[in-house]
Amino acid sequence: MPAHHPVWSLHxxxxxxxxxxxxxxxxxxxxxxxxxxxWLLLVPxxxxxxxxxxxxxxxxxxxxxxxxGTSRALKAATTCDKLNVAAIGNLVPQLHVHIIARRHxxxxxxxxxxxxxxxxxxxxxxxxxxxxxxxxxIWPASA
Amino acid sequence: MPAHHPVWSLHxxxxxxxxxxxxxxxxxxxxxxxxxxxWLLLVPxxxxxxxxxxxxxxxxxxxxxxxxGTSRALKAATTCDKLNVAAIGNLVPQLHVHIIARRHxxxxxxxxxxxxxxxxxxxxxxxxxxxxxxxxxIWPASA
Numbered sequence: 001m002p003a004h005h006p007v008w009s010l011h012x013x014x015x016x017x018x019x020x021x022x023x024x025x026x027x028x029x030x031x032x033x034x035x036x037x038x039w040l041l042l043v044p045x046x047x048x049x050x051x052x053x054x055x056x057x058x059x060x061x062x063x064x065x066x067x068x069g070t071s072r073a074l075k076a077a078t079t080c081d082k083l084n085v086a087a088i089g090n091l092v093p094q095l096h097v098h099i100i101a102r103r104h105x106x107x108x109x110x111x112x113x114x115x116x117x118x119x120x121x122x123x124x125x126x127x128x129x130x131x132x133x134x135x136x137x138i139w140p141a142s143a
Numbered sequence: 144m145p146a147h148h149p150v151w152s153l154h155x156x157x158x159x160x161x162x163x164x165x166x167x168x169x170x171x172x173x174x175x176x177x178x179x180x181x182w183l184l185l186v187p188x189x190x191x192x193x194x195x196x197x198x199x200x201x202x203x204x205x206x207x208x209x210x211x212g213t214s215r216a217l218k219a220a221t222t223c224d225k226l227n228v229a230a231i232g233n234l235v236p237q238l239h240v241h242i243i244a245r246r247h248x249x250x251x252x253x254x255x256x257x258x259x260x261x262x263x264x265x266x267x268x269x270x271x272x273x274x275x276x277x278x279x280x281i282w283p284a285s286a
Contacts, residue, residue: 051226053214064207071196083194086229090245090253102233110233112257 006047011094014043019127021135026062027097029070029138031131034119036108038078038101038130042066049095052087067097073137074101077130084112149190154237157186162270164278169205170240172213172281174274177262179251181221181244181273185209192238195230210240216280217244220273227255 010020010028018030018041026046032039044063049055055063071083080101087097100113108116122130153163153171161173161184169189175182187206192198198206214226223244230240243256251259265273 051214052228053211053218053226057208057211060207060211061204064203065200068196068200068203071194075196082233083196084229084231084233085195086227086231086255088227088229088255090225090227090255112229112231112233112255114255 008045008047010043011092011096013092014041014094014096019131021131022139024066024069024138026059027066031134033121033127035122035126036117036120037103037106037113038074038080038134039113040070040074040099040134042070042097042099044095046095050089050093051095054095063097067099070099070138073134074099077133077137079103086112088114151188151190153186154235154239156235157184157237157239162274164274165282167209167212167281169202170209174277176264176270178265178269179260179263180246180249180256181217181223181277182256183213183217183242183277185213185240185242187238189238193232193236194238197238206240210242213242213281216277217242220276220280222246229255231257 014030018032021029021031027042027044030041030043032041044055044059046055046059052060067085071085075083078101081104082102084100084102085097087095089095102109157173161175164172164174170185170187173184173186175184187198187202189198189202195203210228214228218226221244224247225245227243227245228240230238232238245252
């Protein structure tokens with residue numbers, strides 16, 4: 001393996017907090033296991049990237065297209081009033097972009113979700129159809 | 144003025160909270176008047192845009208280039224440990240992207256900044272050189 005191209009792997013904290021939906025050209029797409037809000041993560045598969053500006057310009061452009069595509073899919077698959085899009089990463093250093101479907105009736109509104117209320121894990125009966133609906137919305141060609 | 148191209152103007156709440164640094168091809172660049180963190184806003188000059196996906200694809204690409212450029216400039220002009228980049232907009236409906244220079248020693252670390260601690264307005268003696276340094280970093284050709 002060339003030293004300049006180290007292997008990417010999903011950060012264990014992200015893996016623990018979320019369900020993998022699949023891969024886009026740049027990013028792995030995850031659903032955070034928090035039933036308070038439909039909440040996706042885009043994780044660019046680039047080793048050692050911590051900031052958006054750690055990506056090369058073509059990957060930055062890919063990331064924006066993937067943010068827009070998954071935002072539209074999330075909006076189509078859920079009922080939401082506002083999208084929240086953010087790259088924070090103060091706790092988990094691997095670059096990841098939050099895309100969150102917010103509702104006026106959700107438990108944190110209008111605050112940002114981080115630290116607002118305790119996580120509420122999905123019941124399997126709710127998680128499975130949501131995962132299926134999100135996969136169909138994000139990868140319509142494979143539906 | 145054609146009805147399909149309404150006039151953009153800065154939302155009064157953003158105008159009240161921040162100092163204008165200048166315009167990039169798409170976005171107005173503001174410095175939030177909060178001395179707790181060097182905190183920029185990019186506000187795309189497109190009327191009625193509330194979400195990133197309300198922008199056309201060329202504007203989305205411009206926005207990513209402006210996010211990357213101002214992120215690099217903010218990092219160069221300040222001492223920071225992490226950048227936080229976010230489009231939230233739950234309170235102010237006009238699309239705006241936060242670009243915040245975070246330090247391990249700042250009063251909210253590692254929490255996101257929104258609602259974490261009361262704002263601390265800059266003293267004029269601190270604001271003026273920061274504004275000048277940020278303008279030089281963001282628009283180097285005009286320095």
